[in-house]
Amino acid sequence: MEDHARLEEAVAEIAADMAQRTDRGAVASYIPELARVDPNQFGICVVTNDGKVVAGGDADVPFSIQSVSKVFTLTLALGLVGDTLWKRVGREPSGNAFNSIVQLEHENGVPRNPFINAGAIAVTDAVLGHHQPRETLGEILRFIRHLADDEAITIDQTVARSETENGFRNAALANFMRAHGVIDNAVDHVLGVYFHHCALTMTCRQLAMAARFLANGGRHPTAGHSVVSSERARRINAIMLTCGHYDGSGEFAFRVGLPGKSGVGGGIMAIVPGKASIAVWSPGLDKVGNSRLGSQAMERLAKTMGWSIF
Numbered sequence: 001m002e003d004h005a006r007l008e009e010a011v012a013e014i015a016a017d018m019a020q021r022t023d024r025g026a027v028a029s030y031i032p033e034l035a036r037v038d039p040n041q042f043g044i045c046v047v048t049n050d051g052k053v054v055a056g057g058d059a060d061v062p063f064s065i066q067s068v069s070k071v072f073t074l075t076l077a078l079g080l081v082g083d084t085l086w087k088r089v090g091r092e093p094s095g096n097a098f099n100s101i102v103q104l105e106h107e108n109g110v111p112r113n114p115f116i117n118a119g120a121i122a123v124t125d126a127v128l129g130h131h132q133p134r135e136t137l138g139e140i141l142r143f144i145r146h147l148a149d150d151e152a153i154t155i156d157q158t159v160a161r162s163e164t165e166n167g168f169r170n171a172a173l174a175n176f177m178r179a180h181g182v183i184d185n186a187v188d189h190v191l192g193v194y195f196h197h198c199a200l201t202m203t204c205r206q207l208a209m210a211a212r213f214l215a216n217g218g219r220h221p222t223a224g225h226s227v228v229s230s231e232r233a234r235r236i237n238a239i240m241l242t243c244g245h246y247d248g249s250g251e252f253a254f255r256v257g258l259p260g261k262s263g264v265g266g267g268i269m270a271i272v273p274g275k276a277s278i279a280v281w282s283p284g285l286d287k288v289g290n291s292r293l294g295s296q297a298m299e300r301l302a303k304t305m306g307w308s309i310f
């Protein structure tokens with residue numbers, strides 16, 4: 001198919017070009033374990049809805065998916081508690097940094113959206129429900145392995161510990177929300193699950209595979225069943241478009257025109273509804289905490305392939 005040939009060419013060109021680049025941004029340093037990652041890496045993988053997998057560069061090198069995991073916990077939480085989730089978390093872009101505290105105080109402890117840290121912590125509390133942290137983590141891991149059709153996906157305990165020992169801002173956010181009754185469970189249980197799902201380690205290939213259901217109207221393409229309804233898939237994609245890159249979400253929509261979710265590990269997952277899922281990774285970040293080369297690669301790929309939701 002002509003499109004497959006064009007896609008293979010585009011991915012190969014982007015991977016070759018990104019390997020040469022020196023302006024890579026800075027790796028995240030507030031989680032000490034992430035500061036140790038070699039910035040000279042770039043991976044890309046695209047999975048089309050007809051099952052073609054096109055990978056380039058370091059597509060098989062595992063990295064810390066960090067905030068990209070928030071898409072999967074949001075999906076799980078909606079499955080568990082349905083639209084009542086929206087009582088404790090909003091759906092508006094925040095216009096603030098991902099770890100900002102300031103808005104919470106003005107808005108009664110209700111986070112703006114499920115992707116800023118406060119919102120993702122509230123979502124994690126919903127996933128935890130009345131279960132033990134260990135069971136909940138097992139459930140999250142099983143879900144992601146199922147989505148990606150890959151049993152090898154794991155959580156990096158060293159990254160989880162590194163963040164646990166340094167996650168003072170997240171502890172502040174969680175305690176503030178607990179004081180407002182926005183989260184129900186013990187703060188250390190909620191943060192324990194949150195830090196561990198952020199410490200999921202995946203390759204671009206695994207991440208693009210795990211995202212397939214969002215490009216497929218909610219259906220798991222190989223298992224054949226619906227992970228979520230098509231309406232819910234559309235809504236998750238809408239929140240990724242408006243909030244997935246924090247205060248860089250407008251810029252990503254402007255440049256790329258696709259729903260996407262970034263993480264401070266340098267990963268970005270994006271969806272071309274009805275067509276493909278994409279994962280890119282490069283550890284160096286721009287000033288709002290999104291992968292610098294990753295964003296540029298997404299822009300180039302979307303332009304070359306004519307992929308945009310607009």
Ligand code: DON
Nearest residue numbers: 066067098198262263264289
């Ligand atoms: O809570 C944190 O700060 C990290 N575990 C995740 C933040 C993140 O990935 C923000 N994304 N750009």
